[in-house]
Amino acid sequence: MPARKIIIDTDPGQDDAVAILLALASPDEIDVLGITAVxxxxxxxxxxxxxxVVCELAGRSDVKVFAGCDAPLERPLVTAEHVHGRTGLDGPTLPDPVMPLQDAHAVDFIIDTLRAEPTGTVTLCPLGPLTNIATALRRAPDIAPRIAGIVLMGGAYFEVGNITPAAEFNIYVDPHAAAEVFACGAPITVLPLDATHKALVTTARNDAFRALGTPVGVAVAEMTDFFERFDKEKYGSDGAPLHDPCVIGWLLRPDMFSGRHVNVEIETQSELTLGMTVADWWGVTDRAPNATFIGDVDADGFFELLTERLARL
Structure with a gap:
């Protein structure tokens, strides 16, 4: 099978960084056409x-990185330095990047790539708010049927919210963008908190990253050392959930994940539940299914895969 062509749309973030590293460590299965920042x-x-910074850590300064939208469609930007630190990559000490940003805007790159590649061959992998993806769909509605799939980290059903009682961070930051993406008609797979909270970096798993003894292994261990303090304090968990790498994990080994094809709607009106992913898990409405909502992951298998791939960098 040829490598799957993807665009990673991201807001790094320690867990975003690990997702990028996992993708770049898997060139036989994944062809990263570019990375778009939001x-x-x-x-x-x-x-x-x-x-x-992450591309250079992986030794992949050839990867094209594009800057995209600097604010949500309709709301002020909400950020998460309280989780990720002042830089977003607090933990390891990593040098400033030498590789340049591309001149083109991220949204233009998404549109141009989907138009240039054969229909149904490019998968979009959003790891952050969906502003870039929704903006591309607004500007170029013709790209929607050309998308092979959208595999995203966001939302929750049973786990509900991590930034408000009702909403997961990525969806909450730009709920209007999320609503438009979920309505676009492209095949969507969602890695929500219900799955990612089962992918915990325990002490043993983090020790395995550090034991790789490489710059990548040590940096990932230091990222999760920093990142986990928030989740341990908040949830009393054994470690930090690696949310975003689950997207790449699903691309590589979908057999390690399970879920249901259901209808998912995004709340955009209520201040109380703004950004809530209303997943019809039990099929109690007549709304047509529009997304595969993942509920479980083989965490041991996922971390074995992640450690093995990081060792390649």
Whole structure:
């Protein structure tokens, strides 16, 4: 099978960084056509910087990185320095990137790539707010049927919210963008908190990253050392959930994940439940299914895969 062509749309973020590393470590299965940065965990100037930092950490300064939207469609930007630190990649000490940003805007790159590649061959992998993807769909509605699939990290059903009682961060930051993406008609797979909260970096799993003894292994261990303090304090968990790498994990080994094809709607009106992913898990409405909502992951298998791939970098 030829490698799957993907565009990673991201707001790095330590877990975004690990997702990028996992994709770049898997060239036989995944062809990263480009990385598009969006404002989210930290502002756009930092997410665009961090994406390049991670590419250089992986030894892949050839990957094209594009800066995209610096604010949500209709709301002020909400960021998450309280989780990810001032830079978004707090933890390891990594040098400023040397590789340049591309001149083109991320949205233009998404549109141009989907139009240039054969229909149904490019998968979009959003790891942050969906602003870039929704903006591309607004500007070029013709790209929707050309998308092979959208595999995203966001939302929750049973786990509900991590930024408000009802909403997961990525969807909450730009709920209007999320509503438009979920309505676009492209095949969508969602890696929500219900799955990602089962992919915990325990002490043993983090020790395995550090034991790789490589710059990548040590940096990932230091990222999760920093990242986990928030989740341990908040949830009392054994470690930090690696949310975004689950997207790449699903691309590589979908057999390790399970879920249901259901209808998912995004709440955009209520301040109380703004950004909630209303997943009809039990089929109690007559709304047509529009997304595969993942509920479970083989965490041991996922971390074995992740560690093995990181060792390649």
């Amino acid at each position: 404002a989210g965990n930290v502002p756009l100037d930092l997410t665009a910087r961090n994406a390049r």
